Structure formats: C-alpha cells, structure tokens
Amino acid sequence: MFSEKHKTAGVTYPQGFKAAGVRAGIKKNGNLDVALIYTEKVAVVAGVFTQNQVAAAPVHVSKVVVGTGLAHAVVANAGCANACTGEQGLHDAERMAEIAAQELNCRADDVIVASTGVIGVNLPMDKMEAGIKTAARELSKDGSVNAGNAIITTDTYSKACATEIEIDGKEVRLGAIAKGSGMIMPNMATMLCFITTDVDIDQKLLQEALSEITEVSFNMLTVDGDTSTNDMVVIMANGAAGNVKITEKNADYVKFYAALKEMCIELAKRIAADGEGATKFITINVSGAQNFADAKKIGMALLVKTSLFGEDSNWGRVICAIGYSGVKINPDKITIKYGGIPVYANGVGVKFNAEDMKKILSAKDIIIDIELEIGAANATIWTCDTSFLYVKINADYTT
C-alpha cells in the first residue's frame, strides 16, 4: 500500500500542502535541521501531546494552537529540544512561530512548533531565524523528504508515508512524516509525527479520531506515560479535496478513520523497527486478557528485555515479566509462542526443535504470542531488541 512514491510525497501528497527542510546549523553534524510544512488554505488541526509533567516549551505553545482548532503551518527543528529552558525557552518557541508566520503571511497562533534533541540547551535563535526564512523560500511540493530528514535525530532514516481514499467520488489524500528512535528507554525518544490531509472534516471529529488511533499505534511503542518531554502527533486537514464535509461518524468518517489508522500503525511499526541500536523488529501479540489495558500492560512489561539480541530462547524472562506486570494472571493457563512455536504452556516449558527455534530467533522479524486465557481482549505492541549499540547511543548522547 505504501509505495516509494507515497513515501517520497509524504506530507505534500495531499492537495494544498508544501514543505521544506534546510540546514540551519543546529545539529552538530551539519545535517538538515529545520522543517516547515505549510498549507495554502488554513486547516483544522488536532494534536496529541506528551503527558510528561516536564513538557518542553514547544509543547506548551503547540497545545495553545491546537486549542484554537486551526493551523496554517508546522515549524520544527532537530538538534535542540528546547526543554527545561524556562521563560527563555517559551519565548524562543513563540518566536519560532512568529518568524514562520511573518514569512508565510499567516497568524503566529496558527503555527505549530516542535523541537527535538538535547534537553536543557537554549535554541540558537539567530540560526533558527535564518533557517526558517530559508525554509519558507524553499517550500515546495517536493519538500517532504527534506522536511522528514530535518526532524530526525538518532533515527537511521526518515519515516514517511502517504495514501489516498475515495470519498464522494473525490480523491482524499493523507501524508505523514515521523521520527522516533529509542524504544526501550523512551524518555530519550522524542516521537514526532506530522500528518497532512486534504479531507474536509469537523475539527472535533478529527481530534477524536487522532486520539483514538494514537492509542493503538504510537502509544503501543512507548511505556504508558513514559513519554519524552517533546512528543507530539499533529494532523492538519485543509479540506482541499472538496469532499462533502465529514461532520458525523458516517461511512465517510469510517473510511477516513481506517486510512489514518493504517498509516499511523505503519509509521509506528517503522519507528519500532528503527529503535536505537535495533537489529530486530519484534511484534508482541497479547490475547485473552480481561481488557485492553491489561493486555497492553503485559506487552509493555516485555519491553524491558534484552534476550532477543542474543537470539536466546530464554522464555523464563518473558513469563517472569508477565508475573510482575501487575496484571492478575494464572501462570498455568498462559501459553507463550515464539514465531508460532509454543515454548511455555501449562506452567512449564515446552520442548521444541532447537534448529527451528534458531531459525525463528535469527530472523529480523520476530513475533511473540502470549495467550492469557482469562478474557477476550487483546493488544499488539511493536518493539525492537536492545543491543550494544543502543547502550552506546545513549551513553554518548551529549558528548
């Protein structure tokens, strides 16, 4: 579904959106670091933000923008998180919006602001100002790839995708760029995702859809509440597709919802697969739980695992993590499978063919199934292995 063309188009795939990514000198390595996304026509906007009590300045500013229900642009940078920067940080985040608004001839309170990078350092506002001005000049329908590259930090590649659906005979498009990285210790992993769409939709419905979908996509990557100071997912819908405006949960809403959900899950999976130091992509399916929260809690308890890096079939760690997840379980009813092969059932280990297991654990994609046999709810979590490289990335982060 997500072709190369779609990935390249990204946030500029929907009608009426342009983007740019430029070098402003904020990243030490000299890579692209300031991104701009612009909608010609003002868009309704929805957003989901970090629940960390220590939220960064741009989060405070962007929450106000989402509160107005309208947005005209996103300005974002990597290399400096503008978090724990006090009054100066708030002022700088507001200035980012003002500079962008001036260049784009729109209102500053219609500009979403985002930052990612090192915490506790003030933004170099001279570089930022020059960067935003250059980005505004370079805005184009081909700018999504650069914008995507300008928001990444320790990601090994930029995540982008796009898709289209038909509503009322009109083609409705969606596009997105995202960055993640740092699965196991998500406090280091600012997750940013900017979504664009030309659908015409009521703002409240858009917010409801985004909040619900975030729960089963991006929030299945990170331990509950363990969000970074800077996380945000923002969607702008500018109505350029010309569909009959979606104002209730009708068939059009369902279609749009499904497309948005598929795109967010795709991005979440790609963020997991590209976790810091990842060598394996791991899908954890938890089923038979009493409710979604319990199923998720158990899956999340498994995130603190290193066993898969060593391609090690020590399911003891999995059952141990389930035992302390805080969810009421019956160890004797649980079945654990690696790549479809049962390794634990009826309270004890299950003998398996070592060669078959080696094949499963040496693959890049690994699926772990956990059947609790307590209820009917389930949850799927995506993660990656922790490796030596992961430790190294974190240890060296500011040095």
Place this chain on the structure above:
Amino acid sequence: MFSEKHKTAGVTYPQGFKAAGVRAGIKKNGNLDVALIYTEKVAVVAGVFTQNQVAAAPVHVSKVVVGTGLAHAVVANAGCANACTGEQGLHDAERMAEIAAQELNCRADDVIVASTGVIGVNLPMDKMEAGIKTAARELSKDGSVNAGNAIITTDTYSKACATEIEIDGKEVRLGAIAKGSGMIMPNMATMLCFITTDVDIDQKLLQEALSEITEVSFNMLTVDGDTSTNDMVVIMANGAAGNVKITEKNADYVKFYAALKEMCIELAKRIAADGEGATKFITINVSGAQNFADAKKIGMALLVKTSLFGEDSNWGRVICAIGYSGVKINPDKITIKYGGIPVYANGVGVKFNAEDMKKILSAKDIIIDIELEIGAANATIWTCDTSFLYVKINADYTT
C-alpha cells in the same frame, strides 16, 4: 564495622551455626553450587519472599517453612532456578528439604529451600542429592565462604558480613551471605540473602523487623514488585547467645534492629555495586517528597538510565524521568545535584564547571541528590550504571 574477619565468618559467626558449600555439577562452569547452613539448635525463622505471581517451587516450599515459625537449616543451589517447572519442580524442592533433613537428622518442614539460575529447567536431582550429602558432611564453622560462593550466579564476588552487639551483657552475633546482580532488569536478578543470629527473640518480632528492614534495604535496589521468581531473604535466630528473650519492642529490640538494619543496608549497597556489568556505584537521595512511597518512586524511575556509563552530565534524562515517574511534582521547584554540584534548579539547567563535573562523574562512587520541595519525606536508592557488559551478560544468559 565490617572487617575481613566478619566477612569471612559470615553466617557461621553467630554461635551454633555451621555451613558448607560444595560442587555438585549443577553450574555449567563447575564452580561451587550447593550451600547448606545449619543451626545446631532449632531456630525461629522469618522470611520475605518475591511478590512475582510466577514464584518458583522453592519459594512455595520455604513459605510453608517460615509459616511454621521454626527452621533448622537452609539448603540452596545456584545454576538452576527450579522455576516454571510445575509439579515436578515442587516435588524436587520438597526432595531437597527431605534429603537435607535426613542427613542432618531434622524435620524436612524445618528446612528452607532456595534456588537461583536458569528458569524452566528441572533440577538434576541425582547431582543435588550427592551435593547435599557432601555438604552435610562438610558442615563447619569455616564453611560460610564456600556457602556464599555456592549461591552466586553472575555476581563477581560473594557478599558476606557479620557483626555483634551486646544485650544484657551477652554478646549477640549476626551474620549473613547474599547474592544479587542484575540491577536494571531485576527480573533476571534473583536476590538471595540468608541471615543467621544467635539472639533469643520472639518469632513475630523477628518477622516484623525483617519485613520493615527489607523495605529500606533490599527493596531499595529493585523496582517495586519487579522481583524475580526466586527472591528471598530469610533470617534464623537460634537463641544461643543466652540473652533474656526479646519479646517486646524494648531497648534490646532497638539495638538488635539497628544492627540488623545496618547489615542489610551494607549488603544491599554491595549488591548494587556489583550489579551485572556495573562500573559505578550510584546513590540516589530523594528528599522533600510528600511521602516515602513518592520519594522511592522517583528514585526508582531513575534506575532506567544509561547516562552515567558514558560519564555524561545530561541531567535532562533525570528531570525527564522524574516527570514521568507518576509522582505529582513541580518542575520549577526541583533541584538536582551530581556529587553536590547543582545541575538543575528553578526549571532550568545550572551552569557548572566542566572539569569539576568530569571529576565527579569519572569517580566510581556517584551521589545524585534530588530535592523536590513538596514535603518532608525522603528515600535513598542504590544502583549501578548499565554498561555494554550488562547487555552482554543478559543476551548470553542461557547460551
């Protein structure tokens, strides 16, 4: 306070206790792996056990022993955890007690059983039987060092200490051996601690003291509830010191309590310093919290850090972890200090001398102070850095 002599004496320092540690061939590397601790006179016993819902067979067996209030011996092995081993595992744990009882001429339900090692593998009972028999023959006043070495797994050294106090003009002695390792992912870290004392004390008071002291010593190492399938702390008091029996919380109780607490904290600190792959010992002092639970929660949130391994002063991760710890905080009131030097205050970073900070972070012992300024409660947590070696140990565990 804890001299070499005390460490060497360990569990045999109190009167009337003997110990042994032998090679039974359960550890793959051929090291000592079966330990026996014996009290000539039956002792009152108290214990604290894992809260993991997937508790190992020996935990089930030993809980019953502690329930009777009396114990005559401890039999323990490393190399195989006898966890997730079903009916067979329970039977094997009971057999361990029976074999020891037969050799020691005591009741099987007075024998504490403990195991640590790989999960999901049955005990090699032939080797175990031979090992227990040899250990019973080798019991001696010099056996504590061998017993200590027989219970370690990935620990780099065995932890032991001993101390004495005077009660009613009688010398009362305490001794202990402990094993830990695996600080950050405590599900891999079976924590075992066996304490002996010749004090004469009421069993209920002994249990109360042990439970309370565990809360502020061993439980300050591990994330709440994230205990391994096999964790236990057991104390046997055989009354051989001949003091007037402690039956209420009088001055004698306070003296004994203080000595036991000091010993448990010393062992907890040493376990932290020897965490898997540890290169640094880290003390986290949290003060100004509304209550102990909040202070502990914040300290524990910091356990998932890798920053100190890189000797990196990125306090952003610390404030970020505090922000998602789940404790209500005011980021603007918090002060964070590394080695006494403020790095964060009033919502922003504090400039510090880079050379001074380098000295502090390159030391083996590092103290982090977190002042919340919300209430009057505090907590101290001990931990270690995570290093490359840590990841390696876990990845290779069963291979």
